[in-house]
Amino acid sequence: MTVWDALVGQRHVVETLRVCLGGRGMTHTWLFTGPPGSGRSNAAIAFAAAIECEQDGCGECQACHTVLVGSHPDVTVIRTERLTLGVDEVRELVRRSALAPVASRHQVLIIEDADRLTEQAGNALLKAIEEPTEHTIWILCAPTVEDLLPTIRSRCRQVVLTTPTDREVAEHLITAEGVAEELAWSAARASQGHIGRARALALHQDVRNRRRSVVGYPTSLTGLQACLSAAADLAESTAEEATTVTGEVDAREKADLATSYGVVERGRRPREYAPALAALEKAQKTRAKRRHLDVIDRGLMDLVSVYRDAIKLGTGADGELINEDIRPQIVALAELSSPEAQLRRIDAIFTAREQMLEFNVPPLLALESMMLALRVPRRSA
Template sequence: MSVWDSIVGQDQAVARLRTIASGNPKAIAQSWLICGPPGSGRSNVARAFAAALESPTHGLSDEPERSSEQILAGSHPDVTVLATDKVTIGIDEVRELIETSEQTPSISPWRIIIIEDVDRMLERTTNVLLKEIEEPSPHTIWLLCAPSAQDVLPTIRSRTRIVNLTVPSTPAVANFLESRDHIEPETAERAARLAEGHIGVARLYAINERVMADRDELVAGVVNLALASDAVLLAGRLIDNAKAQAEAEVEERATEQEKEFRRINGLGEKDRIPPKLRTAFNQIGKKTELKRRATRRSRDVLDRDLNTIASIYRDAAVLQNNAEDSVGLINRENRAAIARLADRLTRQGVVDRLDSVSTARRRLNGNGNQTLLFEALFCALMV
């Protein structure tokens, strides 16, 4: 299995990185910025690139390689990944990475540092990183990930090689779901279409019936908004569903991490945790940590809900402009209801509602009161 097999819809970027990884090591840039919209797989591309750089065959072998498997699983000693559930990446975390980056790799050609969501760094934190990006240690490669180059400070941007990813097409995401998760073609197509190119969301829709049902309920609620009481009730359900989804996902992730911890340390499912490992193991299921993750994840779920709401008015605009044959609808299952909504709204009314969704997103990112935010949004969407 090639290290690139998990990358969806990024043929151009993969071809470029594959060529670089198999080229002269002395010619490889040591600071990279991998950019792509949410769900495009930028962190997966970074891991695959790291695996190709560390691989004895430069990632060209179709046979499993231990180093590649370790990197893709997050357990390779020379590849460090900083991923955060926090709103910002802390300065102490970056200083620790810099110390790691200055160490000689133990078993591989490179010491590789991957930072997901580098756009979450405050300026003073970025300044700490800047010198290392500009003059990396001789055997260190930095792979930074962000939604776009514009989301990163110019001082960082100008010192990296940029790789731009695209939004994967619906057929590409659907094929991925069918081949990797053995999803039925009809379900895979619907999940990919509703996710609008976001691979992680598409998988969630395809394998989690509750998440898909919550989305269907949200669409039905928005197209039928008529009274202020409807807006208040819908906002309440939305917040409750987001909290429940987030808590379930965080608990599931913690369980997976505990299993992986046991596997890496050679422990069986029921083996006692040795005293020297107990602190690290307990940190995985720490209540305060789980609560913090759930809070962050809940906001991510609400952001996804805003995408769903925006897709309704996008479809309404498509119908108003007779563009369905050329660009298609996202919410095809709700075509009749959205067509009625499009008839009741002017073109400017649709634009105004898309603006209201954008305003709600800014307030959500600014940690505004979530209940009041969505009550106000749904009141603004009423016809």
């Protein structure tokens, strides 16, 4: 099994990168773009492993193994849970790029969230990629080329990943994860091409339960109280899920900080510890907020899938539904409202998404406004 086998539905990307590794079109700065879940980060790490591997990504050697598990000394991956990627982190990466490789011919630096670079961080990065050292290769990942400064993207060779088909995702779950065929297809449809989401849905019952709760909202939104209750439920459940993920990391980081400052051994806190702890807690708060918004965003996309299915039924389009397992509810929703009304509801969801992600509107307030816009008429007796 090579490092490329994990790239689901990206055969053209694999072929392109392999040609470059053979000496045709290789460059020092790359930009991997593609929709969420298409595997940008996986592709970047696979490419890094292939660069360090003497057999272009065999998947079996020490170089491939250490890159894939994140312990290769010459491959650095920068990822962030915060809203932005700051200049201090980029300057440290730029400093590292000037160093010679430790164990191989090339040093590979991957920025997974290049779309979150602040303007100052982008300018710091630009200076490094304008005149890269001979042994350094940069790989930037972003949803689209427009997410980066024009001066940066103009200096990159772009690799475009596409959304895998349901069949490609389902076959991957069956062959790589051993998932039963019916469950694999259900997870593939529900994920809408997002590999990580499909894997989570296929392997974890609690993830499926949470999604089932969200996609059950539309037909229940028949009055003011129902809408406000649904908004509160979504805000609370997503906050709990986000806290579960970040809480363990936060505790571990605080323990590591206390150890590094000798708090445990000395039994007292040195003067430098308080500002370091304050900085850490500020960063953790920002990360928790971003994680909560990410979880809400996933729920919003699940809601959109329900209205897309209702439009499909309302217009008489052929093909399976994304939410085939709740077809009776989709039928009921399509009977209650026209396709035009469903489109307006989708627009309301994206408005709420923009309010939270771009304009910092409190999640509960944005969700309450959205749920009211999603309200459906009561069935006549």
